Amino acid sequence: MKTEQKLRDLISHRAQEIKSHKDIESVMQKHYKLLFRLYLTKPLYFKVIFKANRFIIGSAIMAYFFTTEYPTLRHVKDFCKKTGLISDNTVDSFLLFIRVGGRMDVKKDPLDKRKLNYTVTSKALDETRALINTMVIPYGMLYKDFDVSRCLKMENFNAEYFRKYSEITLNQIYLFDMVPDCKEFIFRDAGHMILMDLYVESIRQKSPMIEYNYLRASLKCGVSRSHIKRCLKAAEAGGLLILDTTNNTIVLHLSFMQMVLNYFAVYMAMVEYGLHGMSDVSQQEFVR
Incomplete structure (x- = not known):
């Protein structure tokens, strides 16, 4: 081998x-x-x-x-x-x-x-x-x-x-090859931080449906709110989560939680x- x-x-x-x-x-x-x-x-x-x-x-x-x-x-x-x-x-x-x-x-x-x-x-x-x-x-x-x-x-x-x-x-052993679904995050600036922030918020709020403050997240991750939103829209298109812009919440699918783990x-x-x-x-x- x-x-x-x-x-x-x-x-x-x-x-x-x-x-x-x-x-x-x-x-x-x-x-x-x-x-x-x-x-x-x-x-x-x-x-x-x-x-x-x-x-x-x-x-x-x-x-x-x-x-x-x-x-x-x-x-x-x-x-x-x-x-x-x-x-x-x-x-x-x-x-x-x-x-x-x-x-x-x-x-x-x-x-x-x-x-x-x-x-x-x-x-x-x-x-x-x-x-x-x-x-x-x-x-x-x-x-x-x-x-x-x-x-x-x-x-x-x-x-x-x-x-x-x-x-x-x-x-040439890459994390994104071993966990392909993470690509929507880590091929972007601050992707690791955004990914971890969502997961930890889910733990903190004790729910896969989380209230998400984009301004606070942008300050924590060092990127703009629009950058985070683009990242999350791509993750939504990939079936990892659902964005509820009306209520300012995000539903994290089980596939997202398993991917982060x-x-x-x-x-x-x-x-x-x-x-x-x-x-x-x-x-x-x-x-x-």
């Missing part, structure tokens, strides 16, 4: 176990709460990074940075082109966005002036680690034997995590795979 398929099967198997955990809803709410706090610090950056194609570019940047001796922009561009999912313009625009934001330094290769080597700055590494922590801390709620505190204190966390997680990235469980399983790369955390602390 090919490495890609083995890895996909492993993640799928773990996701099934994770989503059946008795505390999964509390874990999802914890992730949402941590992410919301982080999101408010830099809404423009996080709404952009959570759009699926840009998330792929960002993951590729980290993968080559931590697995290649002299990572180049060409490594990232060639990989993105190979996926067939991302246009050259999107890659160039995102790389410029990252560089202008102080998250990447670029210089010519001393041995080949045609190549542009890059390094990921401490700013980007800190943001990335903070983002992963919004899943690591909830993971510790699922598995009490996992030493979250020791994990959070690791100095070489990003390097060890991405050397393992890069296997997912470079084998599957989405989160696969996401958590992928993060868990990266955590297995950490030498300072005993393999016995992971539950199989």
Whole structure:
């Protein structure tokens, strides 16, 4: 069996176990709460990074940075082109966005002036680690034997995590392939946040029919109300929910609730795979 398929099967198997955990809803709410706090610090950056194609570019940047001796922009561009999912313009625009934001330094290769080597700055590494922590801390709620505190204190966390997680990235295993119904959300800016916001509101209101404040949601997700409405209309067309504009409510179908649960469980399983790369955390602390 090919490495890609083995890895996909492993993640799928773990996701099934994770989503059946008795505390999964509390874990999802914890992730949402941590992410919301982080999101408010830099809404423009996080709404952009959570759009699926840009998330792929960002993951590729980290993968080559931590697995290649002299990572180049060409490594990232060639990989993105190979996926067939991302246009050259999107890659160039995102790389410029990252560089202008102080998250990447670029210089010519001393041995080949045609190549542009890059390094990921401490700013980007800190943001990335903070983002992963919004899943690591909830993971510790699922598995009490996992030493979250020791994990959070690791100095070489990003390097060890991405050397393992890069296997997912470079084998082109995508969350939206494993959970296709999430595409209406995560192929849009702030899609992850919108998706989680709806699910958590359903838990909070104890009903699949929720009152939804678009203004509050736009502030939480860092996007306009019209952007959220377009996203929800697409989800409605896909049969995931019903919009009742007269009463300002949304009816979330069972298919939506199951999709979000599957989405989160696969996401958590992928993060868990990266955590297995950490030498300072005993393999016995992971539950199989």
